[in-house]
Amino acid sequence: MFVGELSLNDIVQKVEELPALPNITHKVLKLTSDPKTTIPELSEVITKDQVLTAKVLRMANSAYYGYARRIYSINEAVVILGFGTIRSLVLAASVYNVMDKEFQGYFLPKGDLWKHSMSTALTARSLARRTGYELPDQAFIAGLLHDIGKTVLNTYMTSAFLSVINKVNEEKIPFMEAERQILGFDHAVVGARVAEKWNLPEILVEAIAKHHSPREAINNPKLTSIVHVADAASMSMGIGLGGDGLLYPFDGFATDRLNLTENMIEETIAEIADSLMDAETLLEN
Numbered sequence: 001m002f003v004g005e006l007s008l009n010d011i012v013q014k015v016e017e018l019p020a021l022p023n024i025t026h027k028v029l030k031l032t033s034d035p036k037t038t039i040p041e042l043s044e045v046i047t048k049d050q051v052l053t054a055k056v057l058r059m060a061n062s063a064y065y066g067y068a069r070r071i072y073s074i075n076e077a078v079v080i081l082g083f084g085t086i087r088s089l090v091l092a093a094s095v096y097n098v099m100d101k102e103f104q105g106y107f108l109p110k111g112d113l114w115k116h117s118m119s120t121a122l123t124a125r126s127l128a129r130r131t132g133y134e135l136p137d138q139a140f141i142a143g144l145l146h147d148i149g150k151t152v153l154n155t156y157m158t159s160a161f162l163s164v165i166n167k168v169n170e171e172k173i174p175f176m177e178a179e180r181q182i183l184g185f186d187h188a189v190v191g192a193r194v195a196e197k198w199n200l201p202e203i204l205v206e207a208i209a210k211h212h213s214p215r216e217a218i219n220n221p222k223l224t225s226i227v228h229v230a231d232a233a234s235m236s237m238g239i240g241l242g243g244d245g246l247l248y249p250f251d252g253f254a255t256d257r258l259n260l261t262e263n264m265i266e267e268t269i270a271e272i273a274d275s276l277m278d279a280e281t282l283l284e285n
């Protein structure tokens with residue numbers, strides 16, 4: 001009953017309604033990608049926002065980043081963690097409010113999309129390091145945002161709930177395939193539009209668009225493969241399984257592309273599981 005009811009225009013409209021990234025986030029993204037930016041310049045911009053400052057320091061001091069001594073100021077955080085990590089922490093702090101909700105249409109209780117996104121981000125970062133991908137912080141961001149399209153499509157999925165489930169059960173097709181057939185769009189395509197709206201680089205847009213089909217990535221199949229494996233690893237840990245976990249089709253292209261052995265994936269999962277509890281509660285008030 002939903003086929004054809006949703007047009008691309010409806011979706012574009014929905015994406016437009018999505019809260020823009022805060023100005024300060026755009027500023028940080030810009031500054032951290034400019035090699036001429038100085039440490040005091042970047043610190044000054046972040047410190048102006050007390051809430052953001054507190055969140056960044058909390059993450060910087062979390063078990064995942066695990067530095068031997070406490071980081072007390074943004075200036076120290078920038079020096080110790082570097083521009084790339086600061087960039088991903090600021091982005092995580094900025095999307096937390098958008099993601100930490102209930103997404104009924106995807107069977108995700110409150111908090112589950114955030115946990116799933118954070119665990120995918122952390123896993124992607126670790127996989128990037130293990131496989132020699134030069135920009136682990138970029139992998140973190142791609143993992144963090146891969147399912148952002150769900151925040152836009154949730155309303156439609158909530159009304160299509162029964163049709164989607166019936167389709168999955170009767171036709172034994174993956175959840176995303178049912179989503180696409182019933183809505184005409186899937187959360188990967190819509191997520192890519194969100195990333196475009198936020199002016200994120202093209203390779204991040206692609207990694208989000210193709211996170212369920214890494215073999216279709218043209219610009220950066222390696223990054224897209226990292227996100228695909230990280231997503232599947234998060235699912236296997238049972239984190240934020242939701243509807244997307246139903247008949248999740250894993251694409252072996254990704255593990256081949258990354259030369260990943262099962263052992264390496266298991267090691268990564270073990271490493272992440274340890275720090276995850278901490279990551280889950282990181283930004284709660």
Ligand SMILES: [Fe+2]
Nearest residue numbers: 146147211244
């Ligand atoms: Fe997904």
Ligand SMILES: [Fe+2]
Nearest residue numbers: 146147231244
């Ligand atoms: Fe996912």
